[in-house]
Amino acid sequence: xxxxxxxxxxxxxxxxxxxxxVIVRRMPAHLSKFCRLRRRSYHxxxxxxxxxxxxxxxxxxxxxxxxxxxxxxxxxxxxxxxxDAGYLDTTxxxxxxxxxxxxxxxxxxxxNKLAALKPQIxxxxxxxxxxxxxxxCTERLKANEPIISKWTExxxxxxxxxxxxxxxxxxxxxxxxxxxxxxxxxxxxxxxTKRASLAAVYSSTELYMTQDNSPRFEKTYQFLDRRxxxxxxxxxxxxxxxxxASFTCxxxxxxxxxxxxRG
Amino acid sequence: MAFLPRQALRPSHxxxxxxxxxxxxxxxxxxxxxxxLGNSNAESKVGKEQGTQATSKTxxxxxxxxxxxxxxxxxxxxxxxxxxxxxxxxxxxSFGVHRLxxxxxxxxxxxxxxPGGEPLSILDVAGGTGDIAFRMLDWASDIHNDHQSxxxxxxxxxxxxxxGHKRSLTTRYADGSRIEFKVQNAEFLDAVPxxxxxxxxxxxxxxxFTNIPAALRAAHRILxxxxxxxxxxxxxVNVGILDMIYQQYSFNIIPLMGQLVAADxxxxxxxxESIARFPSQKEFAGMIKDAGFEISGDGYEDLTFGVAAIHxxxxx
Numbered sequence: 001x002x003x004x005x006x007x008x009x010x011x012x013x014x015x016x017x018x019x020x021x022v023i024v025r026r027m028p029a030h031l032s033k034f035c036r037l038r039r040r041s042y043h044x045x046x047x048x049x050x051x052x053x054x055x056x057x058x059x060x061x062x063x064x065x066x067x068x069x070x071x072x073x074x075x076x077x078x079x080x081x082x083x084d085a086g087y088l089d090t091t092x093x094x095x096x097x098x099x100x101x102x103x104x105x106x107x108x109x110x111x112n113k114l115a116a117l118k119p120q121i122x123x124x125x126x127x128x129x130x131x132x133x134x135x136x137c138t139e140r141l142k143a144n145e146p147i148i149s150k151w152t153e154x155x156x157x158x159x160x161x162x163x164x165x166x167x168x169x170x171x172x173x174x175x176x177x178x179x180x181x182x183x184x185x186x187x188x189x190x191x192x193t194k195r196a197s198l199a200a201v202y203s204s205t206e207l208y209m210t211q212d213n214s215p216r217f218e219k220t221y222q223f224l225d226r227r228x229x230x231x232x233x234x235x236x237x238x239x240x241x242x243x244x245a246s247f248t249c250x251x252x253x254x255x256x257x258x259x260x261x262r263g
Numbered sequence: 264m265a266f267l268p269r270q271a272l273r274p275s276h277x278x279x280x281x282x283x284x285x286x287x288x289x290x291x292x293x294x295x296x297x298x299x300l301g302n303s304n305a306e307s308k309v310g311k312e313q314g315t316q317a318t319s320k321t322x323x324x325x326x327x328x329x330x331x332x333x334x335x336x337x338x339x340x341x342x343x344x345x346x347x348x349x350x351x352x353x354x355x356x357s358f359g360v361h362r363l364x365x366x367x368x369x370x371x372x373x374x375x376x377x378p379g380g381e382p383l384s385i386l387d388v389a390g391g392t393g394d395i396a397f398r399m400l401d402w403a404s405d406i407h408n409d410h411q412s413x414x415x416x417x418x419x420x421x422x423x424x425x426x427g428h429k430r431s432l433t434t435r436y437a438d439g440s441r442i443e444f445k446v447q448n449a450e451f452l453d454a455v456p457x458x459x460x461x462x463x464x465x466x467x468x469x470x471x472f473t474n475i476p477a478a479l480r481a482a483h484r485i486l487x488x489x490x491x492x493x494x495x496x497x498x499x500v501n502v503g504i505l506d507m508i509y510q511q512y513s514f515n516i517i518p519l520m521g522q523l524v525a526a527d528x529x530x531x532x533x534x535x536e537s538i539a540r541f542p543s544q545k546e547f548a549g550m551i552k553d554a555g556f557e558i559s560g561d562g563y564e565d566l567t568f569g570v571a572a573i574h575x576x577x578x579x
Contacts, residue, residue, distance in 0.1 A: 094559050096561065
């Protein structure tokens with residue numbers, strides 16, 4: 001109970017609210033050049049979350065997202081967003097990656113909204129990890145529904161060579177976020193395989209969703225269920241395989257040792 | 264005293280410029296009283312007195328230290344001497360890549376009046392020959408069909424502005440309704456009112472400013488809220504091996520090319536030294552933030568592995 005309330009307490013800090021943002025420990029100047037800036041692609045209790053957007057940028061980008069269903073992920077949405085926020089037509093030039101900044105903002109805000117759903121999802125789905133992961137994935141996919149008609153443009157922008165490292169980082173962060181919110185506590189190599197498999201499931205489902213015309217995206221969620229089932233089966237069959245292989249190995253060695261000792 | 268010849272530049276003029284530059288620089292050096300050059304005894308004594316007053320306010324001119332009040336004049340002389348062959352030298356030094364950098368700079372800023380918006384007012388600082396100004400006007404006219412946005416080109420050097428004006432007469436902006444040339448000091452920008460410009464650009468000029476923070480504050484003053492500060496400048500190469508090659512090229516080959524093509528080794532020596540003295544990308548982004556601008560992400564974009572970089576900031 002204490003742990004749950006502690007995690008909820010931390011989750012409140014994870015919201016991108018402007019009052020709590022950017023309290024980051026600063027390294028001494030002579031050491032900071034040896035380590036990357038305090039960006040990381042996993043959740044951490046020791047470092048407060050890093051909000052890369054200033055309040056005015058958040059205002060501009062969130063207004064720009066409202067224009068995406070009409071214009072798409074193009075410069076015009078960004079210009080309209082800057083105008084709506086009360087700035088000039090030239091202000092879009094400050095965004096270093098142009099329209100990719102708009103895509104990243106969407107990914108960032110939707111990822112951060114998942115933490116607020118934790119109490120509700122924990123109550124409704126109980127202890128089952130599979131069900132809770134499915135819930136988080138569906139909630140995240142629902143957030144794409146307003147702009148799904150233009151999402152293929154965003155995928156194309158994310159696939160540009162100069163943008164690929166940041167796109168993969170966002171996917172990794174989403175996967176880590178979901179696994180963190182289901183309170184998984186692995187500390188061996190499974191930490192990586194779990195996140196990699198969830199990232200693959202989520203990205204393939206998102207791609208499927210761009211081509212889905214079914215009412216309320218039912219086919220997408222069925223596709224998600226199938227992908228998650230494959231991962232779970234693969235996960236258990238691989239660990240069964242590993243158990244069988246290790247047992248067979250040790251049993252054979254013991255047998256041979258007993259043969260030799262008999263002389 | 265240096266003179267700025269208006270007639271055709273001859274090798275003897277460059278010889279005189281070199282003498283002037285050396286004399287001014289060495290006067291400051293010989294503060295300790297060691298023997299000065301030839302016939303400049305009287306000047307050196309005066310220099311010593313001035314020097315002791317001015318040691319508290321020196322700045323760098325390439326790798327040499329000069330009093331602040333002198334740097335402006337020295338920079339003006341450098342650019343007067345290179346004005347005519349400026350573009351040829353840029354092409355030779357960067358193998359034409361500077362054109363790509365400038366094109367990318369303008370494409371990134373994407374200036375132009377949008378449907379439902381107002382015509383833009385752009386200030387191009389230290390843009391004497393008008394490279395960036397013409398590119399911006401062409402972009403606005405051709406891409407956005409905007410025939411009303413204006414550019415004000417300012418520079419500390421009248422010769423460079425005259426070059427730019429001469430060049431504008433061969434373009435479609437010859438009537439002067441969309442482009443204007445003025446002599447201004449970037450640290451003050453006296454003739455530019457507060458909160459009046461949409462865009463402030465400076466391409467390959469800011470490293471020559473005596474007081475960069477003052478220039479950034481002046482930029483902040485004259486921009487409208489929402490206006491963008493954009494700076495294209497040489498910067499630090501971020502890949503170790505390439506950096507070594509680049510340093511060798513800069514300090515060995517460029518002054519030699521200056522000597523061969525323009526018969527002016529010293530000006531190009533100053534240019535490469537000023538590049539080396541300019542702060543790194545992150546430091547400069549910090550200076551931009553200190554002047555009151557807001558940056559996005561790191562605040563800069565590297566071009567050609569960091570040989571050049573574009574810094575942008577917005578006034579909010």
